[in-house]
Amino acid sequence: DAKTTQPPSMDCAEGRAANLPCNHSTISGNEYVYWYRQIHSQGPQYIIHGLKNNETNEMASLIITEDRKSSTLILPHATLRDTAVYYCIVRVADGANSKLTFGKGITLSVRP
Amino acid sequence: KAGVTQTPRYLIKTRGQQVTLSCSPISGHRSVSWYQQTPGQGLQFLFEYFSETQRNKGNFPGRFSGRQFSNSRSEMNVSTLELGDSALYLCASSWRGQGIDNEQFFGPGTRLTVL
Numbered sequence: 001d002a003k004t005t006q007p008p009s010m011d012c013a014e015g016r017a018a019n020l021p022c023n024h025s026t027i028s029g030n031e032y033v034y035w036y037r038q039i040h041s042q043g044p045q046y047i048i049h050g051l052k053n054n055e056t057n058e059m060a061s062l063i064i065t066e067d068r069k070s071s072t073l074i075l076p077h078a079t080l081r082d083t084a085v086y087y088c089i090v091r092v093a094d095g096a097n098s099k100l101t102f103g104k105g106i107t108l109s110v111r112p
Numbered sequence: 113k114a115g116v117t118q119t120p121r122y123l124i125k126t127r128g129q130q131v132t133l134s135c136s137p138i139s140g141h142r143s144v145s146w147y148q149q150t151p152g153q154g155l156q157f158l159f160e161y162f163s164e165t166q167r168n169k170g171n172f173p174g175r176f177s178g179r180q181f182s183n184s185r186s187e188m189n190v191s192t193l194e195l196g197d198s199a200l201y202l203c204a205s206s207w208r209g210q211g212i213d214n215e216q217f218f219g220p221g222t223r224l225t226v227l
């Protein structure tokens with residue numbers, strides 16, 4: 001699986017959009033971008049995933065650049081409960097390997 | 113429906129002992145993966161079971177083992193515990209463990225402390 005690079009931390013004000021960047025310059029054509037988050041003392045939680053088109057669900061939006069070398073997770077209206085470590089993972093979605101390779105993630109702090 | 117459950121939530125053992133952790137996946141899920149999380153190494157993949165067979169394995173010593181039962185419940189065992197085995201052990205379940213729309217659902221974890 002391709003390696004990802006995320007800044008170690010960022011913060012944003014409650015109610016504002018949080019834009020979390022991720023670089024994955026060595027991503028292969030068959031690798032998807034997944035985002036998970038881990039709130040303190042809980043197990044990771046799936047947020048969203050995509051291949052090359054932008055994706056949106058009830059939790060967030062995922063914007064993938066045209067060359068697929070980077071992406072941005074957008075939390076449109078961050079709340080205090082969104083304070084967590086966010087992991088960007090790229091992996092092949094088909095095949096027999098279901099392993100998720102977690103990096104260090106980015107710690108998002110939402111301030112009141 | 114109920115989420116992934118792990119028991120026990122907290123466990124204290126001493127060096128040299130062995131431990132068994134349990135994971136009950138979401139009903140209907142057939143794949144169970146185990147991860148170890150430590151402050152130094154982060155989240156690391158241990159192994160995955162699917163239909164009672166180990167399908168993938170991470171880079172952990174043979175002291176770490178697991179199994180899956182016919183009802184998809186899974187156990188992992190760590191023998192001859194070392195201080196470095198102190199960690200949060202997370203279990204994740206998914207319908208089949210692979211494929212595009214096959215998100216993994218994580219349990220709350222078991223916090224193991226080795227003294």
